Amino acid sequence: MDNTLEMSTDISMYDLKQGIESIAEELYNIQSFNNDVILDSYDIDDYDHTQLEIDIDFQKYKSGLPILKISSKGKSQKKKLIFDLEKNQIICGKKKKVNFSEIDEIRVGHKTNIFNQFVSRSKDEESKKTSFSILFSGNLRKSMDFICASIEERRIIVSALYHIVQDSKSVNNEYNFVKKEWDSIGKDTIDFSTLKKVLARLNFSTSDVVLQGLMKFTDTNCDYHLDFSEFSNLLKLLRSHPELKPVFFKYAQGRTDIIPIHGMIQFFKEEQKEEWTIEMCKNLIEKYHHERLDYISFENFEEYLTGDQNLAIYPRCNGVYQDTTRPLTHYFINSSHNTYLSGHQLKGLSTSEMYTYQLRQGCKCVELDVWDGNDGDPIIFHGNTLTSQIKFSHVLQTIKSRGFETSPYPVILSLEVHCSIPQQIIMAQHMKDIFGEMLAMPLPEGSKEFPSLESMKFKILLKGHISKTPGSSTSSSSLGSLAGALNTSSTNFSNEASSSSTTTTTTTTSTSGSNYTTDDDDGAVDFKNDEEPDIKSSSSSFSLGSSKKKPTKEKVAPELSSLIYLVSHSFKSASNTKELPCYLMHSLSEEKVKALVQTDSKEMIMASHEHFFRAYPKGTRFDSSNFDPSPGWSIGNQMIALNQQTSSEPMWINDGMFTDNGGCGYVLKPPCLLPEGCEGFDPSSPERAPLSKYSRLIVTVISARQLPKYTKTTKGEVIDPYVTLSVYGSHYDQKTEKTRVIDNNGFNPHWGEEFEFPLYNSQLAMLLIRVDDKDKVGHNRIGHYCIRVENIRPGYRMIRLKNNFNRSIPLASLLCKFRFEE
CATH class of the missing domain: 1.10.238.10 (EF-hand)
Incomplete structure (x- = not known):
């Protein structure tokens, strides 16, 4: 029917x-x-571009305004800037067209990778005050970059553009x-x-x-x-939503058009599991009826249930509500792998914009693959591949300016160093000059516990190798002996580097793609064992399909060693790790993590109380695909490093985890993984976890509204949507259910189907909801949403679906009912 x-x-x-x-x-x-455009002009001048203080001649922009546009290679070109208000586009050149509604950010000054290249080429620092850039939708973080004729012209153009973009976004x-x-x-x-x-x-x-x-x-x-x-x-x-009529009539107490206040209180208690007072109900009624009445109509009842006050996630999760006084190792940390890449591992674009994008998404552990630059200045790229290159110092500046926009909690830099000693010294110089007191100095020798999250606000922690790994053949006192090295030799950095660089062979990069090195702990290819090697020589290489050639060990400059806060160390066993100083940490392949879940889960949880573990994707994921982060979380791994430039189910699960705690990038581990609550918990056991709050989740998928077409246009067939619900978490919390397909209706499809999910450990369980279109050739994703199961509010709740870039799809929503059994 x-x-x-x-x-x-x-x-x-x-x-x-x-x-x-x-x-x-x-x-x-x-x-x-409404999704406001970001306007960044904080360090250029104090002019308020959000106020139209000058009359703007939009006719002039319609015909085209002469302007300098900076190309992707950092060259300036004379162009015409056109605002096409009829087509809702900004145009600069034949192929450069961007819809106003797709513009996410306007930056004033030299604040993009393209401007970094421009300044490097032209040495033109003076144009900073007359420059601006627009960044538009997508995780590629593309930009259009301009230099105006004067500061006044820049102010007028940016102000006009800001208001046009805001108006365009209002169609949402x-x-x-x-x-x-x-x-x-x-x-x-x-x-x-x-x-x-x-x-x-x-x-x-x-x-x-x-x-x-x-x-x-x-x-x-x-x-x-x-x-x-x-x-x-x-x-x-x-x-x-006429499907809400039955529940409305249930509490209308014999009326057909209203629910009295006592009926409202009963509804909130029985259906929503919330305690409402008469005063709370009157305030709600006044908000929608605009007067204080003793009842609510169906229209306003419906408006509340489908509005943002009734979202599926508890409101507390929108802010930092968790204890921040625990050691750093007691938190899951939002982490990225190959942060600089915007796509493919072998031929993608490297850009500092990916650091901006991921830091603003709440990422707090980013990766930097550092190689020798031909000009003596270190660079970042995916070594010996066709990926592009960016300056190490430019990335540091981006991290400094963007790292704490989302939250004040520490940023961890995972350094994969392939540089010669002279350029390692320059690396250390750059980090000291740019970060200054933000850099956290190494912990005292023999430390057994990290400081609290709260005490490390606005700090930058370096993770990497040191010249002699403490805890093995050398005592941890080697860290202490290096602690003053940077200060005593800082004045000699530049001279030493310049004198040495003339005799050092720079990085050999393969442009053919047939030969390249393993360029990080994680490996560009899957030929390495699970133990993390020492720092890699920039010249070691091997061919695809050949037997592995062991990387040549190389010294780490004392100046760099003295800055390392988290020291990379080969993993032997969880019991061995517990005996080591806390600052020694391990990086594990995704395969190793899966094996440890089955063989040594309890010991891993215990070891993670004081030590950091980082998991990374296997090297054969050339397409930047990802792995399920749930197994790693279930044994206490704090950093599950994912290719965050790639939209996929693992990333959606990651987003669901780190939406919690205000999206600050740090989520307190559940009690079953903390010292006081881990007794008796085994994530690989078929027995219910002792501290699991719920034993069963029941979800009724009711209906959806205004689902978009997957083609990014309004053309094409009307979609045939269906909903998939999946639970991820402990080994036995893995189940997927699907609704039936609704033919030819993406505007208001109705399902009314109920599904049950048994829960072995609700503390670790994640619910992933995705909406797909079934067509003749396959299935096309429309939108998704992921949430920690214990963050779900019981009752009738609204879900805002998200797109590939983790943004809410305008107007697209899903109405569900959630019930729990304890």
Whole structure:
């Protein structure tokens, strides 16, 4: 049976007339879903670009304004800058077109990788105050970079652009969405045929009989055409949730049009598992009715349940609410692998923008693969591959300026050093000059516990190798003996580096792609064992498919060693690790982590109380794919380093974990992994964990609204959506369920299907929800959402679906009901 027909029969004439009597603007929340553009001009001048203090001649921008555009290679080019307000685009050159709504950020000054290249080529520092860049949607962090003729011109252009982009993004709210669709029709009224085409574009298709009935309901003057107000009412009707009527009537206490306050209190207690007072109910009623009444209507009841106050995640999770006084090792840390890459491991683009992007996403452990630069200055790239190169110092500047925008908690730099000794010295000089007192100095010898998260605010921690690994053949006192090395020799850094670099062979890079080295702990290819080698020689290499050639060991400069806070150390066993000083840490391959879950999980959990463990993807993931982070978390691994430039289920699970605790990048491990609660917990056991809060999760997938087409356009067929629910976590918390497919309806599909998930340890369980379109050739993802199971609010809850770049899809939502058994 047609799902839309089922829905329409639930809509009474009373509901319809009530909607028709409303003015179109009052039907929608005009402030919903706004996503402001970021404006960064903090270190250039104090001019407020958000205020239009100058009259702007938009006609001038329509015809084109002369400007200098910086190319991807850092060269300046004379171009025309055009604001095409009709097509909603900024244009600069034949192929450079970007929709205003896709612009995420406007930066004033030299603040992109392209400007770094420009300054390196031209030595033009003076243009900083007349320059600006726009960055647009996507994890590639592409930019368009410009130099204006004067500071005044830059102020006018940036102010105009800021307001145009803000206006363009406002279509992400409900009313402007309707207005945009109406304006695109270009007529004062529309007939049945036009309406059918418009709705198909909006992902809604139904029989002519049903659509004629809907049109008749909203055609108030019976002229067989719809004007804007009538069209608005029809879309409002389609966006409504008649499937909520049964629960509304259940608590209406005999009424058909309202729920009295006592019924509301009963609803919140029985369905939502919340304790509401009379005063709380009156405040809620006043918010939607705009007056203090003793009841709530269905329309306002529905508006609350489908609004942002009723999201599936507990509101507390939106801020830092967890204990921050515990040692650093007691937290999961949002970590990235090959942070500098925006795509493929062998031929992708290396860019400092990826550090900005990932740090703003809450990442707190980033990776830097450092190699000798031909000009004597270290560079970052995926060694001996076709990936591009960026200056080490430029990346440090980005990390300093962006590392603490999301939260004040420490940033960990995982250094994979392939440099010669002279350029290691320059590395150390750069880090001291740029970071200064932000650098955390090594812990005292023999330390058994890290300082607290709270005490390490605004600190940068370096992870890497030192010249002699303490705890093996040399005592940990070697760290102490190196502690003053940097200070005593800092004045000689530049001279020593310059005199030595003339006799040092720089990095040999292969452009053919047939021969290249393992360029980090993790390995570019999967030929290494699971133990982390010492620092790699920049000249060691081997061929794909050949037998492994052992990398040549090379000294680490004392100046660099003296800065290392987390010392890389080969892993032997969890019991061995427990005897080592806490600052020695291990990097483990994804395969090693899976094996340890099965063979040594309890010991690993104990070792992770004082020591750091980092997991990384296997080397054969050339396409930057990822692995499930759940096994590593289940044995206490703090850093699961993922290719965060790649959208995939593992990354969605990672996002679900680190959405918690305000997205600050640090999430306190659950009690089952902490010293006071780990007794008796084994993630590989089929027995329920002693501290598991819930034994069962029951999810009812009710309905969705305004699912987008996967083609990124409004063209193509109306989608056939279905929902997949998956639980990840401990070894036995792995289950997937799917709803049926709804044909030809992405605008308001209804499922009403219930699924049960037994839980062995709800503390570690994650729920991943994804919506896909089933078509003739396969399945296409529409949106997703992931959440820690113990962060789910029971009852009827709203979910905002996310896209590949971890951003909410405008207006797209899923309504579910959640129940738990303890």
